[in-house]
Amino acid sequence: MAAPEAANNAVVPGAMIPLLALGIPGSGSAAILYGALTVHGILAGPRLFSDRPEIAYTFMGGLMFAVLGIFIFGILTIRWSRLVVRAPVKFMIPAVLVLAMIGTYGLRNSLFDVGILVVIGIAGYFLDKMGVPPVGIALGLVLGQFVEQNYQRSSILANVEGMSVWLYFFTRPISILLMLVALGVLASGIRQIVRARAESAQASEEPEEAVTRPGQDS
Amino acid sequence: MSFRTVNILLAVACIALASFVLLGSLGFEYQRAAEFPIVLSVFLCVVAIILLAGDLSRVGRTRERSYPFADTPWMRLLASMVALVLLALGAGWIGFYESAFLFLLAMTTLMARGEGRPWRTLATSLVFSFCGTVAVYVAFDIILRVPTPPGVILG
Numbered sequence: 001m002a003a004p005e006a007a008n009n010a011v012v013p014g015a016m017i018p019l020l021a022l023g024i025p026g027s028g029s030a031a032i033l034y035g036a037l038t039v040h041g042i043l044a045g046p047r048l049f050s051d052r053p054e055i056a057y058t059f060m061g062g063l064m065f066a067v068l069g070i071f072i073f074g075i076l077t078i079r080w081s082r083l084v085v086r087a088p089v090k091f092m093i094p095a096v097l098v099l100a101m102i103g104t105y106g107l108r109n110s111l112f113d114v115g116i117l118v119v120i121g122i123a124g125y126f127l128d129k130m131g132v133p134p135v136g137i138a139l140g141l142v143l144g145q146f147v148e149q150n151y152q153r154s155s156i157l158a159n160v161e162g163m164s165v166w167l168y169f170f171t172r173p174i175s176i177l178l179m180l181v182a183l184g185v186l187a188s189g190i191r192q193i194v195r196a197r198a199e200s201a202q203a204s205e206e207p208e209e210a211v212t213r214p215g216q217d218s
Numbered sequence: 219m220s221f222r223t224v225n226i227l228l229a230v231a232c233i234a235l236a237s238f239v240l241l242g243s244l245g246f247e248y249q250r251a252a253e254f255p256i257v258l259s260v261f262l263c264v265v266a267i268i269l270l271a272g273d274l275s276r277v278g279r280t281r282e283r284s285y286p287f288a289d290t291p292w293m294r295l296l297a298s299m300v301a302l303v304l305l306a307l308g309a310g311w312i313g314f315y316e317s318a319f320l321f322l323l324a325m326t327t328l329m330a331r332g333e334g335r336p337w338r339t340l341a342t343s344l345v346f347s348f349c350g351t352v353a354v355y356v357a358f359d360i361i362l363r364v365p366t367p368p369g370v371i372l373g
Contacts, residue, residue: 090329091346097302097325098318098354105314106364114306122299129286130224148254155253165253190268197272 001082002074009070013063019044020056025142028135035142221284225273232266235259297328313369315355322347 015026016033023045025031037044042055049056074081104117124134151165158168170176236259243255301324308317326343333339358364 090326091350093329094322094325095350098305098322098350101305101309101318102314102354102358102364102366105309105366106358109365111306111310111367114309118302118306121302125295129290130221130228131286151254151257152250155250159250193272 001085002078005070005074009067013067016059016063020048020059021046023048025139028138031135031138031142038142219285219287221286222273224286225269229266229269229273232262232269236262236266294328294331298325301325301328309367313371314366315351315359316369316371318354319347319351322350 011027012029015030018024018026019030019034023034023043025034034044037055042048042052100121101114101117104113105111107113127137128134154168155165158165161168161171163171169179239255239259239262243252243259246252301321305317305321308320311317323343326346327340330339330343359366
């Protein structure tokens with residue numbers, strides 16, 4: 001129990017660095033945090049340290065205290081908290097669903113939100129089974145509105161300059177650099193996927209016993 | 219259903235969504251407002267084509283032997299989904315805590331199916347559902363005062 005909890009806590013500061021320094025959420029939870037900050041009119045990024053230093057340093061201080069607090073709490077309660085791992089799944093799943101539902105309803109006192117939770121939850125289950133990572137969906141939901149707003153802004157500016165919006169993205173060295181970095185990351189991702197698939201194809205040609213067969217309904 | 223089939227269906231769904239967005243945005247009064255949805259639908263189509271190309275290729279054919287839903291207990295999953303939908307609907311009709319009790323009872327009984335001794339399973343589920351509902355009621359209604367839909371018994 002201590003090992004996965006330690007690993008889980010170690011991930012958080014790593015994900016917070018790009019969020020606070022660049023305004024790019026490094027994980028699903030950081031993306032949700034980014035959305036929460038945006039709802040309150042706070043834009044995470046390099047200017048956060050100059051415009052709202054109290055927010056940035058509260059995050060840093062809070063994380064340090066949280067890690068220390070979890071360490072002390074963990075040491076004191078490990079004897080009993082390890083029993084959570086033994087709790088039967090048949091009790092855990094319904095309890096978590098009820099808590100998720102009450103939490104969602106409590107936000108805006110809306111049953112519509114609960115309906116959204118059910119629909120997204122069911123869709124999420126199937127997407128998880130299909131290997132679709134939830135981080136991309138969370139990032140899309142949080143960053144989508146900014147992409148649209150900034151695209152429209154660029155389109156208006158490009159129109160004033162009398163050029164196409166696509167050419168407008170390549171008029172400044174910094175934008176050219178960012179575009180090249182984005183293309184590089186995309187190409188690297190596609191290359192990794194293609195390589196992984198090729199390796200898996202090569203591996204599956206040899207051991208036939210490794211093949212998964214469809215099971216029966218239980 | 220193999221991974222390859224799932225990916226092909228996903229790609230077709232992406233193309234259908236892109237077409238829906240594209241057709242919807244063509245009717246916009248201000249063409250500037252339609253620019254972004256059009257760009258987005260084009261990107262979605264490109265992603266779908268990459269997905270299709272990857273899965274229809276020789277390399278993608280090996281994914282025919284991988285089954286993402288192979289070990290899915292469909293009947294139990296379907297029943298859980300129905301219970302979840304009924305909880306969401308029931309919260310508005312009979313109250314949150316009342317429907318939460320019924321949901322906990324249904325889910326724990328369903329998940330414990332096949333464990334043997336059905337009466338003991340039912341009794342355990344009943345005790346857990348009752349204690350769980352009381353705990354949630356005390357924590358959220360009495361201590362935290364989180365507003366929930368009023369119920370026929372609690373509310």
